[in-house]
Amino acid sequence: MADLSKVVEILLGGDKDKLIAEVQANLNGGADGKDILNEGLIKGMDIVGEKMESGDMFIPEVLNCAMNMSAAVEILKPHLPEESGSAKGKVVIGTVKGDLHDIGKNLVAMMMESAGMTVINLGVDIAPEQFVAKIKESGAQIVALSALLTTTMAMMKKTIDAISESGLRDQVKIMIGGAPVNQDFAEQIGADGYAPDAGSAARLAKELVA
Amino acid sequence: MFANFTQITPRMRVLSDSQIKEIHLGACDILERTGSLIHNEEARNLLYSHGAVVENNGLVRIPSYLVDRALNTVPERFVLCDRDGNRAYRMETGKTHFSPLVDNIDIIDPQTRQRRKFVAADAARMAKIMDYTRHMDVVQVGAFAADLPPEIVDRVNIREMMLHQRKAISFSPSGPDALLDVIEMASIIAGGREQLKMNPYMMKLGEPISPLVHDDHAIKELMICAEHRMPIVYYPIPMGGATAPATSAGLLAQSHAESLAGLVIHQLTNPGAPFLYGGVATVMDMKSTVCVYGGPELYLQCAALSDIATYFHLPFWGTAGCTDTKALDTQGAAEIGMSCLLAVLTGANLVHDVALLDQASLVDPTTVLFCDEVIDHVKHFMRGIQVTDETLAIDVIDSVGAGGNYLIQKHTLQNFRSFWQPTYFTRPAMGVSEAHDLIKALNEKVIDIEENYEVPPLDPDKVAALQELEKKWLKG
Ligand code: B12
Numbered sequence: 001m002a003d004l005s006k007v008v009e010i011l012l013g014g015d016k017d018k019l020i021a022e023v024q025a026n027l028n029g030g031a032d033g034k035d036i037l038n039e040g041l042i043k044g045m046d047i048v049g050e051k052m053e054s055g056d057m058f059i060p061e062v063l064n065c066a067m068n069m070s071a072a073v074e075i076l077k078p079h080l081p082e083e084s085g086s087a088k089g090k091v092v093i094g095t096v097k098g099d100l101h102d103i104g105k106n107l108v109a110m111m112m113e114s115a116g117m118t119v120i121n122l123g124v125d126i127a128p129e130q131f132v133a134k135i136k137e138s139g140a141q142i143v144a145l146s147a148l149l150t151t152t153m154a155m156m157k158k159t160i161d162a163i164s165e166s167g168l169r170d171q172v173k174i175m176i177g178g179a180p181v182n183q184d185f186a187e188q189i190g191a192d193g194y195a196p197d198a199g200s201a202a203r204l205a206k207e208l209v210a
Numbered sequence: 211m212f213a214n215f216t217q218i219t220p221r222m223r224v225l226s227d228s229q230i231k232e233i234h235l236g237a238c239d240i241l242e243r244t245g246s247l248i249h250n251e252e253a254r255n256l257l258y259s260h261g262a263v264v265e266n267n268g269l270v271r272i273p274s275y276l277v278d279r280a281l282n283t284v285p286e287r288f289v290l291c292d293r294d295g296n297r298a299y300r301m302e303t304g305k306t307h308f309s310p311l312v313d314n315i316d317i318i319d320p321q322t323r324q325r326r327k328f329v330a331a332d333a334a335r336m337a338k339i340m341d342y343t344r345h346m347d348v349v350q351v352g353a354f355a356a357d358l359p360p361e362i363v364d365r366v367n368i369r370e371m372m373l374h375q376r377k378a379i380s381f382s383p384s385g386p387d388a389l390l391d392v393i394e395m396a397s398i399i400a401g402g403r404e405q406l407k408m409n410p411y412m413m414k415l416g417e418p419i420s421p422l423v424h425d426d427h428a429i430k431e432l433m434i435c436a437e438h439r440m441p442i443v444y445y446p447i448p449m450g451g452a453t454a455p456a457t458s459a460g461l462l463a464q465s466h467a468e469s470l471a472g473l474v475i476h477q478l479t480n481p482g483a484p485f486l487y488g489g490v491a492t493v494m495d496m497k498s499t500v501c502v503y504g505g506p507e508l509y510l511q512c513a514a515l516s517d518i519a520t521y522f523h524l525p526f527w528g529t530a531g532c533t534d535t536k537a538l539d540t541q542g543a544a545e546i547g548m549s550c551l552l553a554v555l556t557g558a559n560l561v562h563d564v565a566l567l568d569q570a571s572l573v574d575p576t577t578v579l580f581c582d583e584v585i586d587h588v589k590h591f592m593r594g595i596q597v598t599d600e601t602l603a604i605d606v607i608d609s610v611g612a613g614g615n616y617l618i619q620k621h622t623l624q625n626f627r628s629f630w631q632p633t634y635f636t637r638p639a640m641g642v643s644e645a646h647d648l649i650k651a652l653n654e655k656v657i658d659i660e661e662n663y664e665v666p667p668l669d670p671d672k673v674a675a676l677q678e679l680e681k682k683w684l685k686g
Contacts, residue, residue: 058496151360
């Protein structure tokens with residue numbers, strides 16, 4: 001197998017053009033697409049994750065690495081077998097009805113994308129019916145609900161109830177987050193999980209579909 | 211004496227006039243070029259009829275002359291009254307008032323010193339503390355109580371503030387209809403609609419959504435306030451690196467553009483209606499992703515906004531006295547102290563978020579008293595130095611002479627009482643080894659106020675009128 005440590009190193013360096021050039025060079029040199037993905041890019045992103053946890057890398061740097069990785073994956077796609085190209089889970093995410101806060105939710109969406117998931121970001125002020133319709137349409141496995149207001153926490157429960165009533169509850173895992181909610185509340189309203197921040201949200205999403 | 215004609219009250223600036231001008235021109239360009247998303251049809255139509263360009267998706271490009279016009283019609287000052295109608299709180303040059311949030315998601319219970327959910331009964335308890343303080347001039351109602359229906363918690367908490375304390379009130383209503391109810395409530399206290407216009411007792415909080423978005427309800431409420439001449443602060447919370455540029459100048463230009471868009475709509479709706487300019491100009495912490503409530507960028511960028519407000523003769527809404535920690539600890543005390551001093555030095559007129567802990571999610575009556583002491587300290591400093599024959603005291607110095615002492619001077623007797631004396635802080639004599647537990651003492655004071663302090667009741671006719679009005683919204 002080709003030495004892919006340089007891909008890892010360049011990924012960590014954060015320069016997109018260099019990364020793409022290196023991936024291309026490896027392909028030209030006959031390296032296997034799957035190896036470049038697993039031993040180069042994914043290995044690099046694992047290190048990025050560790051560095052974020054340890055406080056050595058900051059959010060904008062993490063997002064930059066993730067975006068560069070996605071660009072590199074685009075180049076790899078023709079060289080990957082079908083099944084490894086498919087995303088590790090499809091997520092429908094939105095801020096519940098009555099709530100306009102979206103900074104945290106968008107961060108969660110970005111981190112999930114970085115983790116290789118397909119994310120459908122509905123936006124803010126999303127009614128239960130809109131979530132239901134999107135789950136049906138997209139066949140998502142995860143629904144992520146965000147609320148920052150105490151007054152909109154109840155809307156999370158209503159959304160979960162609507163998903164149950166529509167008969168889709170068994171198809172999806174539901175996770176919630178946002179400043180006023182916590183693990184207890186998640187259990188109380190019948191969600192499958194809660195995460196306090198974007199990094200752990202992406203990890204939780206991966207666990208839920210594993 | 212000639213010097214006292216130019217007494218300088220301590221005042222700090224962080225932007226030069228030419229820097230302010232550049233930021234302002236940048237903001238005008240943002241409004242014309244990038245545009246603002248205004249999710250309210252009435253406002254879009256109003257802007258369109260005055261020459262703004264409106265695109266199909268709700269993007270509005272506001273030409274600079276509308277900005278100039280709004281800056282010309284907005285009043286330089288307004289005055290807020292207390293419950294008794296005294297014109298006590300002046301939003302004008304040289305005056306700084308402080309405003310803590312009285313309700314929140316959680317509260318530190320003074321009896322247990324433990325954190326728990328804020329419930330309806332806590333509103334009256336906080337009101338009493340507010341009334342008691344020396345420097346909390348405007349109570350800010352956020353509309354929280356875990357045990358009340360979300361649709362009415364705003365008006366319930368406002369009613370509690372009307373009943374149990376006498377300072378002016380600022381508030382975030384749950385929507386435009388609720389705002390109309392609150393205006394009626396305020397009219398009862400002020401003694402009528404016209405009275406309320408001339409002697410405003412309440413002020414509304416509203417927020418654009420950075421970057422450059424204006425929500426339907428926020429704009430509707432902005433226009434209602436303009437029509438009723440109820441003072442409003444329409445302030446963005448730009449977070450550098452997340453919802454605004456990571457550089458201060460760019461963040462300020464965007465923040466200014468967001469405020470100006472609101473101001474233009476407000477002044478077109480009713481020229482001359484009172485408007486407070488402001489912004490929580492902060493950054494995102496790029497490790498934890500929290501919105502920073504205590505830190506040098508927040509202080510500096512808010513100081514810069516204050517300079518911009520001063521340049522355009524607008525009253526300014528500051529942010530200080532809050533901290534990122536989860537309890538009034540050493541870091542909290544440092545952040546509260548620094549920010550309060552900076553807020554007055556930069557000339558903010560109404561400083562909000564005082565005494566807020568843990569990402570603006572936690573209130574603590576003990577921290578309110580702590581802030582009251584810090585502000586007392588700071589306000590003393592702000593008196594500056596008066597130079598007169600009496601204060602220069604050359605004759606006294608001469609009569610004491612080299613090697614004398616001042617303790618028995620009549621001049622000392624006449625003047626030492628104006629030294630600042632701490633109320634809660636201590637200055638123990640040397641040799642006292644036991645350290646004073648300030649937080650414990652403040653907490654005891656809180657309990658003492660709760661048990662023993664009486665707030666004069668609201669006029670029974672007004673109470674009855676509020677109760678009558680309540681029938682309308684309480685069932686809602
Ligand atoms: C910025 C802000 C705003 C902006 C929002 C801009 C935007 N585009 O989102 C504006 C100015 C518009 C706004 C408006 C209001 N706000 Co506001 N706002 C904030 C503020 C200061 C920061 C929020 C933020 O973006 N933080 C940074 C992000 C990255 O953190 P985060 O959102 O918590 O997200 C993280 C986690 O929670 C988690 N997460 C989030 N979502 C999800 C979802 C899932 C599935 C998972 C797993 C995890 C997860 O991961 C994220 C990343 O680590 C908070 C204070 C605070 N400390 O939260 C108040 C705050 C949330 N607002 C509050 C209030 C009351 C309001 C208003 C009613 C008016 C007011 N008084 O300020 C209006 C309501 C408008 C509406 N209908 O929604 C209150 C809410 C209290 C409560 N719980 O009821 C707060 C706490 C401040 C306060 N005490 O007054 N606000």
